[in-house]
Every structure is written in C-alpha cells, then in structure tokens.
Amino acid sequence: MKLTNLNSSAVLVIRILFFGSLSLGVASEPMSKSLTDFSDASAARQWLSVNDNVMGGISEGGFRISKDNTLVFSGNLSLENRGGFASIRTRPADLNLDGYDTIALRLKGDGRTYYVNLMTSSRRTASSYRAPVRTSKGNWQEVRINLKDFVYTSFGRIVSGAAPLKASDIQSVGITLADKKAGPFRLEVSWIKAKKGTSTKETATKRVDESVGGKDIVDTAVAAGKFKTLVAAVKAAGLVDSLKSKGPLTVFAPTDEAFVRLPEGTVEELLQPENRDKLIAVLSYHVVSGKILLSAQSPETLQGQSLNIKTAGSFEVNGANVVASDIVTSNGVIHVIDNVLLPPVAKITPSQSAREVIELAIRRGVPLFNAGQPSACVAIYEVAADSLLKSHTKALSDDDVSVLQDALRKVRSGGEDSRQKAWTLRRALDAVYESLDED
Numbered sequence: 001m002k003l004t005n006l007n008s009s010a011v012l013v014i015r016i017l018f019f020g021s022l023s024l025g026v027a028s029e030p031m032s033k034s035l036t037d038f039s040d041a042s043a044a045r046q047w048l049s050v051n052d053n054v055m056g057g058i059s060e061g062g063f064r065i066s067k068d069n070t071l072v073f074s075g076n077l078s079l080e081n082r083g084g085f086a087s088i089r090t091r092p093a094d095l096n097l098d099g100y101d102t103i104a105l106r107l108k109g110d111g112r113t114y115y116v117n118l119m120t121s122s123r124r125t126a127s128s129y130r131a132p133v134r135t136s137k138g139n140w141q142e143v144r145i146n147l148k149d150f151v152y153t154s155f156g157r158i159v160s161g162a163a164p165l166k167a168s169d170i171q172s173v174g175i176t177l178a179d180k181k182a183g184p185f186r187l188e189v190s191w192i193k194a195k196k197g198t199s200t201k202e203t204a205t206k207r208v209d210e211s212v213g214g215k216d217i218v219d220t221a222v223a224a225g226k227f228k229t230l231v232a233a234v235k236a237a238g239l240v241d242s243l244k245s246k247g248p249l250t251v252f253a254p255t256d257e258a259f260v261r262l263p264e265g266t267v268e269e270l271l272q273p274e275n276r277d278k279l280i281a282v283l284s285y286h287v288v289s290g291k292i293l294l295s296a297q298s299p300e301t302l303q304g305q306s307l308n309i310k311t312a313g314s315f316e317v318n319g320a321n322v323v324a325s326d327i328v329t330s331n332g333v334i335h336v337i338d339n340v341l342l343p344p345v346a347k348i349t350p351s352q353s354a355r356e357v358i359e360l361a362i363r364r365g366v367p368l369f370n371a372g373q374p375s376a377c378v379a380i381y382e383v384a385a386d387s388l389l390k391s392h393t394k395a396l397s398d399d400d401v402s403v404l405q406d407a408l409r410k411v412r413s414g415g416e417d418s419r420q421k422a423w424t425l426r427r428a429l430d431a432v433y434e435s436l437d438e439d
Contacts, residue, residue, distance in 0.1 A: 031195065031196040031197060032104070032193045032194065032195045032196070033097070033100065033193060033194045033195075033196075034191065034192075034193050035090075035095065035103075035173055035192045035193060035194055036071070036090075036173075036189070036191055036192045038065050038066075038069045038070055038071050038189075038190075038191070039069055040065065040069075041065045043065050043071075044063065044064065044065050046090050046091055047063055047071070047088055047089065047090055047091070048088065048089060048091060049061055049062050049063065049086075049087070049088050050087050050088070050089065051075075051083075051085065051086045051087065052078075052081075052083035052084060052085045052086065053083070055082070055083065056081045056082060056083065057078060057080070057081050057082065057083015057084065057085070058078045058080055058081055058083060059075065059076065059077050059078045059083050059084065059085065059086045060075040060076045060078075060086070061073065061074070061075035061076075061077070061086025061087065061088065061177070061185075062074065062075055062088075063088045066188070070188050070189060070190050071188070071189040072186065072187070072188050072189075073088050073175055073177075073185075073186070073187045073188075073189070074184070074185060074186040074187070075184070075185060076182075076183065076184050076185070077177055077179075077181065077182055077183060077184075077185055078182055079180065079182045084178055084180055085156065085176055085177065085178035086176070086177050086178075086185070087117070087174055087175065087176035087177070087178075088174055088175055089117060089119065089172050089173065089174025089175075090172045090173055090174065091172065092119070092171045092172050093171060093172070094171065095170050095171060095172075095173075095194070096168075097167040097168065097170050097194050098167055098168035099167065099196055100147075100167045100194040100195060100196045101146060101147050101148075101167065101195070101196060101197070102144050102145065102146050102147065102194070102195040102196075103116060103118065103144070103145050103147065103150075103173070103192070103193075103194060103195075104142065104143065104144045104145075104192070104193045104194075104195050105133070105142070105143050105189060105191070105192050105193075106140065106141070106142050106143075106189070106190040106191050106325075107133070107135065107140070107141060107143065107187060107188060107189045107190065108135070108138065108139060108140045108141070108187070108188045108190075109133075109135025109136070109137065109141075109186070109187045109188075110135060110137055110138075110185055110186050110187065111135055111136065111137035112134075112135060112177065112179055112181065112185055113132050113133065113134045113135070113179050114132070114133050114135065114175055114176065114177050114179075114187055115130040115131065115132055115133070115175065115176040115177075115178065116130060116131050116132075116133055116143075116145060116150075116173070116174075116175060117129070117130045117172075117173065117174040117175065117176055118130070118147075118150055118165065118170050118172070118173055118174075119170070119171055119172035119173075119174065120165070120166070120169040120170055120171060121169045121171050122169070126154055126155045126156075127152070127153065127154040127155075127159075128152075128153060128174070129150035129151065129152050129153070129165045130150060130151060130153055130176065131145045131149050131150045131151065133145075135187065136326070139326040139328070140190070140325050140326050141325065141326065142322070142323070142324060142325055144195065147165050147167055148164070148165075150165050152165070156178060167194075173192055175187065175189070215329055215330060216243070216244050216329055216330045216331045216332075217243045217244070217247075217249060217251055217329045217331055217332050217334060218231070218234065218240055218243050218244050219244075219329075220327065220329045220334060221251075221253060221334065226255050226256055227253055227254075227255065227256065228256055229254075229256050229259040229260075229267060230253055230254060230256075230259070232271065233267075233270065233271065233279055233283060234283060236270075236271045236273075236276070236279060237276060237279045237280045237283050238276070238280075239280070239283060239284075243287075243331075244331070245331065246331060247291075247331035247332040248290055248291040248331055248332040248333070249287055249288070249289060249290070249291075249331060249332035250287070250288040250289075250290060250291060250292040250299070250332055250333050250334075250335070251286060251287050251332065251333075251334050251335070252286045252287075252288075252307070252317055252320075252335050252337050252341060253286070253334050253335065253336050253337065254286070254320075254337055254338070254339065254340045254341070255323070255336060255337075255338060257338070258337070258338055258339055258340050259340065262340065270282070281303060281343065282340070282341075282342070282343070284301060284302040284303040285301050285302075285303040285305065285341050285342070285343045286301070286341055287301060287302045287303075288300070288301055288302070288307070289302060291332055291333050292333065297309050303343055305343050305344060307341070317335070317337055317341070318339075318341050319339065320337040320338055320339030320340075320341060321337065321338045321339070322335050322336065322337055323336050323337065323338050324336035349395075349437075350392060350394040350395035351395045351436045351437040353392060353395065354388055354392040354395035354396065354432075354436055355433060355436055357384055357387055357388060357392065358384060358388075358429050358432065358433045359433075360384075361380050361381055361383070361384035361429065362426070362429065364380050365377040365380040365381055365422070365426070368380070369419075369422055374417075374418035374419045374421075374422045375418045377418075377422045378411065378418055378421045378422045378425065381422060381425035381426060381429060382408065382411065382425060384429060385404045385407060385408055385425060385428065385429065386408070388400075388404055388432065389401065389404055389405070395436060395437075396432065397435060399435070400431075400432045400435055400436075403428050403431050403432060404428055404432060406428070407424050407425050407427070407428035408425075410424055411424055411425060
C-alpha cells in the first residue's frame with residue numbers, strides 16, 4: 001500500500017533530519033536547578049503562609065497542591081485594619097545557589113501584580129528581596145528575573161543603600177500579593193527554578209501577548225526577530241496565507257538557534273522548490289487547529305499526528321522545551337520551543353512490507369518485459385517470490401505460500417518459455433498482493 005504524498009514526505013524529511021547530531025537545544029539556554037517539587041500533596045509541608053493578620057489585618061491567603069501537580073496560591077485580600085497583603089514562602093533551607101543569576105517561574109495568574117520574594121540568611125524581621133510580576137489573566141507565562149533586579153525591602157518598603165543580593169545567601173523563595181486592591185485572588189505555579197548563565201536581556205518576562213498590537217501569527221513572528229528561518233520556511237512552503245487566515249491556530253515555533261543546530265545543509269535543502277512537500281510535512285507538524293493555551297494534553301496537528309504536551313515539572317512539547325508560552329496573536333497563539341519537532345515514523349506492518357516488495361518487483365519488471373527482455377523480468381519476479389517466502393512469512397497465509405511455491409516450481413521445471421514464466425510469476429504475485437491486509 002502506497003503512502004500518501006504527505007506521509008511519504010514526512011518520512012523522507014525525518015530521515016534527513018536524523019542523520020547527524022540532533023542536540024537541538026538552544027545553545028544559550030542556561031543551566032537550571034529546580035527549587036520546588038509539586039509532585040504530590042506532601043510538598044505542601046515545605047510551604048507556609050504569612051498574611052497581614054500578623055499586623056492586625058484580616059486578609060486570607062493560603063495554598064494547596066492541585067491534582068495537576070501545581071501550587072495554587074489563593075484567597076481574599078482585605079484592606080481593612082491597615083492590612084493589605086497575603087504571602088506564601090518555603091521554609092528556610094540552604095538552597096546552594098552560588099553561581100546562579102536568575103529566578104525563573106512558570107505561572108498563571110488573574111491579571112494582578114504579584115511579588116516574587118527571596119529571603120536570605122540575614123533573617124531580619126519582615127525583610128526580603130523582591131521583584132514584581134504582572135500576570136496575564138488566565139494565561140500561562142514563563143517569567144525570568146535576574147537577581148540584580150530584586151530590590152531589598154523591609155515591611156514592604158524599599159530600603160535604600162542595602163547590600164546587593166548574593167545568590168549564596170538565599171534560603172527561601174516566596175510570593176506576595178500587596179497591590180492595594182481588595183478582593184479574591186488566585187495564582188497557580190507550575191515550577192520555580194534557579195538558572196545559571198542567563199544574560200540580562202533574556203530575563204525579561206516571557207509575556208508578549210500585551211505587545212503584539214493585533215498582529216497575526218506571521219507578523220508576530222517577523223516582528224520578534226528570532227524566527228527568521230521559520231518565516232523563510234513558511235514562505236518557501238507557501239503557507240503564509242494559511243497562517244494569516246482567521247484561524248484560530250496554535251503554532252509551536254522553533255527559534256533560529258534550533259534550526260542552526262540541524263546538520264549542515266539540511267535547512268538549505270528543505271528550502272529548495274523540489275522539496276516543498278517535505279517542508280510542508282515538517283511545518284504542518286508544528287501547527288494545531290484551534291487556540292491551545294498550554295496544559296497537559298495531546299492535540300492533533302495539521303500534519304495528522306498528535307503532540308504530547310507535558311506541564312508537570314519541566315514544560316515540554318514532544319521533549320522540546322517551551323521557552324516562551326501563550327503568546328496571543330490576532331488569529332491564534334504562539335509557543336516558542338527550542339527543538340524542531342519531528343513527526344514520528346509510522347511503523348510498517350508485515351503486510352505493508354510484503355506489498356512494497358511486490359510493488360517494487362512489478363515497477364522494475366514491467367518495463368523490462370515490455371522492452372523485449374522477459375528473462376530479466378522473470379529474474380526480478382523470482383527474487384521477489386523468494387524474498388516473500390523467506391523474509392515475509394508473517395504477512396502470508398497458507399494459501400499465499402502455496403501459490404508462490406507452485407509458481408516457482410512451475411517456472412523452474414523448464415517447461416515454459418520466458419514470457420510464459422513471467423506471466424506465471426506475475427499472476428502469483430498479483431494473487432498474493434490482493435490477499436494481503438490493507439493495514
């Protein structure tokens with residue numbers, strides 16, 4: 001059974017991409033260390049709540065571990081009795097963060113601004129280094145904050161002249177809401193990590209949905225400046241209009257660095273006009289119909305096969321790290337990934353393999369027969385029949401085996417000329433082909 005053009009192209013491009021190293025992680029992606037573990041409810045014992053009731057306020061803030069293995073910080077903020085804050089933090093411990101320069105979080109908020117707090121070994125009352133994080137309501141975000149951007153505070157007030165934060169002094173991490181807005185709140189955290197080797201430029205909040213200015217998926221990718229290879233590929237594949245359509249669509253967008261790490265010459269080959277089908281197969285595996293804001297699921301791509309999205313712990317799609325998520329555009333959403341996604345190769349069944357043997361024999365034998373070389377045709381058919389009997393027995397029924405064996409005995413007995421032998425073997429191959437399951 002022949003594969004469709006799309007699947008055949010996908011198989012071809014996968015073979016191309018797999019030759020050579022496929023360590024596609026972005027070279028500049030820093031080393032990281034997890035500061036949290038929400039794998040089960042017992043993780044809650046590592047956290048505690050500190051609200052404004054310690055100063056006479058009546059705000060309510062608490063936390064729980066969700067069934068999705070995330071930390072949920074929620075409650076109600078009150079401004080009465082000179083209150084106005086709710087917070088949670090990990091219990092003090094030696095975190096061994098010497099050499100790390102960035103705190104990264106994956107979170108989903110309610111549109112309010114929260115503070116990320118880092119408590120040190122100084123243990124001064126109500127003091128911490130903190131940095132603000134403005135959340136996007138209902139959207140997952142990955143936020144990175146350089147340690148240099150944390151400001152020392154005491155009782156919520158900035159303390160001037162304080163010593164810079166030292167990574168080696170950090171003993172606790174926490175989250176505070178103190179935006180002077182009374183009412184319910186909710187913040188969900190998937191993970192918190194310390195990262196090493198991150199430049200200041202890379203520590204900006206990975207939330208682009210507020211700045212896309214109504215641009216569609218293609219225009220947003222162009223404006224970002226780090227998807228030049230992807231944009232070129234989309235143009236070469238003739239998919240620009242499709243990605244500018246009303247949608248909505250979800251695109252998992254590999255960065256330029258991901259393409260650079262492919263074997264030398266791969267990108268150039270894919271961009272050739274004659275390889276357009278191969279390119280479409282790969283690109284369509286990065287696109288899902290509908291607006292998919294990331295959660296654990298397995299959406300089907302336009303290529304026809306599904307993706308596996310993992311949100312517990314690390315944030316991955318088919319093993320590729322999501323380095324920026326939920327970038328909302330006018331016709332869908334973009335998630336930035338550090339690997340090129342490769343469609344898995346469908347496993348060929350025994351029947352499909354046997355059919356391919358017969359198809360190849362006929363494709364090669366017929367031209368020879370029609371060119372007046374029946375003996376050469378017989379040789380090809382005979383090899384195919386032998387191959388089926390020796391190497392493809394799982395696909396053959398007892399009747400198939402008998403048909404092939406009878407045909408071989410007849411042509412080897414010497415009673416027929418070459419043309420008759422060719423037809424004897426061809427009829428046997430046709431009979432077996434028709435009997436094979438079309439998997």
